[in-house]
Amino acid sequence: MSGQGPAWAILLQKVFGLQGNYPNGLLAFVALFFIYLFLIVPGAWIISYVDRKLGADFQARVGPNRAGPSGFFQPLADFLKLMQKDSQEKITTSDLLWIIVFSSALYSSVAVIPLGSSFLMVDTDLSAFIPFLSALVLALGTMLLGFSRPTVPGWFGAIKVAGQAFSGAFPALISLLTAGIRSGGFRWSHLANSQGASPMDWAAFSNPFQFLALIVFMISGLVMMCLPPMEGVVLPINMNGGVTAHLYGRRWAIFRLGRFYASFLWSLVASVLFLGGWQLPEQVNDLLSDSLILKQSLESILLLSKTFIMMLIVIWVSRVNPRTRVDQVTDFAWKVLSPFALLALVGSAIWAGWGLLI
Amino acid sequence: MSFSLFGERLKTDVTNWEVGPYHLSLPGPIRLSLKLDGEVIISGEVETGFLHRGLEKCFELHSWKSAIPYADRLDPEAAVFGELVYCLAVEEAANTLVPPRAQAIRIILSELTRISCHLANAVRIARAVGAETVLHYLLRDREKIIDLFELLTGARFSLNFLRIGGVRADVTEGFIERVLDVCDLIRVRLKEYNDLFTFNHAFLKRTINVGVLSPALIKKYGMTGPNARASGINADVRKDRPYSGYEILDFEVPLGRGEGGTLGDAHERFLIRLREVSQSIEILKQVTEGLPLGEYLTPTEDKAVPEGEAYVRVESSRGLLGCHLMSLGGTAPHRVQFRAPSGFHLQAVPELITGLKLEDLSVVLASLDLSISEADR
Numbered sequence: 001m002s003g004q005g006p007a008w009a010i011l012l013q014k015v016f017g018l019q020g021n022y023p024n025g026l027l028a029f030v031a032l033f034f035i036y037l038f039l040i041v042p043g044a045w046i047i048s049y050v051d052r053k054l055g056a057d058f059q060a061r062v063g064p065n066r067a068g069p070s071g072f073f074q075p076l077a078d079f080l081k082l083m084q085k086d087s088q089e090k091i092t093t094s095d096l097l098w099i100i101v102f103s104s105a106l107y108s109s110v111a112v113i114p115l116g117s118s119f120l121m122v123d124t125d126l127s128a129f130i131p132f133l134s135a136l137v138l139a140l141g142t143m144l145l146g147f148s149r150p151t152v153p154g155w156f157g158a159i160k161v162a163g164q165a166f167s168g169a170f171p172a173l174i175s176l177l178t179a180g181i182r183s184g185g186f187r188w189s190h191l192a193n194s195q196g197a198s199p200m201d202w203a204a205f206s207n208p209f210q211f212l213a214l215i216v217f218m219i220s221g222l223v224m225m226c227l228p229p230m231e232g233v234v235l236p237i238n239m240n241g242g243v244t245a246h247l248y249g250r251r252w253a254i255f256r257l258g259r260f261y262a263s264f265l266w267s268l269v270a271s272v273l274f275l276g277g278w279q280l281p282e283q284v285n286d287l288l289s290d291s292l293i294l295k296q297s298l299e300s301i302l303l304l305s306k307t308f309i310m311m312l313i314v315i316w317v318s319r320v321n322p323r324t325r326v327d328q329v330t331d332f333a334w335k336v337l338s339p340f341a342l343l344a345l346v347g348s349a350i351w352a353g354w355g356l357l358i
Numbered sequence: 359m360s361f362s363l364f365g366e367r368l369k370t371d372v373t374n375w376e377v378g379p380y381h382l383s384l385p386g387p388i389r390l391s392l393k394l395d396g397e398v399i400i401s402g403e404v405e406t407g408f409l410h411r412g413l414e415k416c417f418e419l420h421s422w423k424s425a426i427p428y429a430d431r432l433d434p435e436a437a438v439f440g441e442l443v444y445c446l447a448v449e450e451a452a453n454t455l456v457p458p459r460a461q462a463i464r465i466i467l468s469e470l471t472r473i474s475c476h477l478a479n480a481v482r483i484a485r486a487v488g489a490e491t492v493l494h495y496l497l498r499d500r501e502k503i504i505d506l507f508e509l510l511t512g513a514r515f516s517l518n519f520l521r522i523g524g525v526r527a528d529v530t531e532g533f534i535e536r537v538l539d540v541c542d543l544i545r546v547r548l549k550e551y552n553d554l555f556t557f558n559h560a561f562l563k564r565t566i567n568v569g570v571l572s573p574a575l576i577k578k579y580g581m582t583g584p585n586a587r588a589s590g591i592n593a594d595v596r597k598d599r600p601y602s603g604y605e606i607l608d609f610e611v612p613l614g615r616g617e618g619g620t621l622g623d624a625h626e627r628f629l630i631r632l633r634e635v636s637q638s639i640e641i642l643k644q645v646t647e648g649l650p651l652g653e654y655l656t657p658t659e660d661k662a663v664p665e666g667e668a669y670v671r672v673e674s675s676r677g678l679l680g681c682h683l684m685s686l687g688g689t690a691p692h693r694v695q696f697r698a699p700s701g702f703h704l705q706a707v708p709e710l711i712t713g714l715k716l717e718d719l720s721v722v723l724a725s726l727d728l729s730i731s732e733a734d735r
Contacts, residue, residue, distance in 0.1 A: 059494035152375040323488030
């Protein structure tokens with residue numbers, strides 16, 4: 001039944017050349033598998049490789065250079081190695097709890113991520129809030145990881161992770177609302193269509209308050225999910241870094257993949273909210289109006305490029321800067337990020353209202 | 359549990375936590391028994407001795423000359439100072455004269471070691487605050503100095519180069535030029551470190567007003583070296599009791615001024631070490647330019663040192679390093695004792711860390727530049 005159903009289902013049927021009537025549930029399953037296998041895993045691979053190579057360049061080192069050409073297969077080699085190692089300790093209920101919460105919170109949001117005008121599996125009025133909730137649950141998973149350790153530093157780390165997550169959540173939420181004020185809704189399609197292809201038509205550059213909101217959104221996301229450079233709380237060098245100090249092998253791989261996905265998700269959402277999303281120039285859109293697959297591919301490539309650039313900027317900053325103490329991070333989130341987020345919200349509201357009045 | 363936004367603190371319980379003897383954020387094998395109220399340390403005890411090797415006893419079992427490699431092991435990172443203080447003590451007990459050229463070579467080695475140790479300390483501080491980039495720059499430049507050691511002595515760490523009455527060999531060809539090159543390089547790099555790290559906002563927030571050593575505390579625990587000078591105490595053996603020809607050199611002893619935050623905080627200790635690096639470069643330039651000609655070793659056979667005692671002190675990279683030596687007139691020392699600065703610094707740790715936030719502990723310990731090897735010996 002090509003030509004009916006939601007856009008992503010039609011697209012998928014076209015991509016695979018499917019004829020006939022397939023239930024949307026089955027297609028959604030294939031789509032999730034597709035996204036995970038051909039987007040998340042290679043993305044983690046490439047970003048991890050680029051991170052290590054760039055980091056090596058910053059630090060006057062060579063970086064990975066053995067596995068494959070210029071060490072390109074190093075992330076794969078590491079992954080395979082980690083998969084072969086596992087803790088001698090039996091998996092306890094509390095271990096299981098964090099693993100389930102940590103991974104399910106993140107991977108369930110794969111269905112929500114926007115990848116282009118035709119690839120929006122969940123495009124509801126609350127779409128933009130779902131990654132935000134996933135981020136909070138990720139923090140919960142990290143906290144449970146700390147509590148799964150029968151040690152003082154484990155518990156300390158867990159409480160601090162929770163404290164940091166809450167402090168980051170408030171400004172993140174407010175800046176998310178700021179983006180919604182401009183677009184007039186929280187549907188992915190709304191958010192993206194309110195922006196244009198040219199940077200001057202991106203939300204971030206449409207007015208100073210939106211730009212402020214972008215900055216706050218990015219930083220507060222890092223704070224909320226304890227990602228670099230705000231990950232002082234989970235660093236093993238820290239006296240209370242008991243959250244991750246014991247992790248290795250498969251559990252470490254789960255933790256690392258989760259953290260990659262978290263930063264990927266957040267950068268992707270930031271790109272859609274503030275950086276024009278997947279919007280191609282009008283001329284290109286007209287040219288490609290007949291070819292759905294090509295248009296969708298170009299949109300995805302554009303969106304992913306923006307996402308990766310955002311991630312690289314964060315990597316750059318985190319590679320060269322020291323880590324601040326967790327109370328300094330939460331202080332910063334409450335006393336600096338939050339007021340700026342509120343300023344952006346009020347400013348954007350006035351700006352939008354002014355526009356309507358005139 | 360009570361919590362109020364205005365003034366009151368979150369009520370927390372007291373927890374005990376034992377860190378070590380092996381932990382990433384400790385300077386070496388020590389055990390800290392901490393009592394924590396929330397994340398604030400309310401008391402802490404330090405247990406040492408995990409690296410005790412009976413080093414002082416080893417000296418008694420070897421001849422005067424063959425004990426020198428043991429002095430290397432006093433503090434392997436700053437091997438030259440152990441050798442120097444031991445050789446100076448034997449020379450004083452035996453009334454041996456050291457040729458001026460050998461003295462100059464000793465100063466070159468001492469100051470190179472000082473630079474290398476201070477850079478290594480900056481690496482530890484960088485690691486404690488999670489700054490991974492500057493750490494590699496520091497290690498890369500420290501490597502240049504270790505290369506110089508290799509060029510001169512053939513060894514990179516345990517040099518075994520000093521001899522009673524001088525040094526083992528004359529400077530190798532091209533060594534002086536390489537020293538000057540490294541001096542020029544490090545001078546440029548110091549600016550780089552400052553740009554990248556010293557005045558970085560996040561770094562300042564982690565180190566300013568943290569782990570403050572008051573002058574009273576310094577005196578109470580007999581702390582010396584850069585840790586004392588960062589608290590404004592003007593004490594440097596190179597100036598107060600010059601040895602090996604430091605008296606003819608023109609250099610300054612940097613003192614803490616409390617410019618960033620409080621006098622004697624972790625940032626001050628870090629800054630003082632960087633400033634000492636630039637003074638060491640000055641010293642190296644002067645010594646290499648005026649390197650005296652002549653012998654590098656007064657020939658002494660491995661003979662008995664007359665009965666008596668000697669006590670000498672040198673300024674090691676960590677502070678006042680003393681060596682007390684007793685001879686009964688035999689071919690081996692009767693007793694050798696060291697006064698290692700880190701032992702004194704360690705004693706101040708319990709008082710210093712009281713009231714500290716747990717996360718600052720690793721930064722404060724790194725800023726003290728402790729060598730557990732020399733403290734335990």
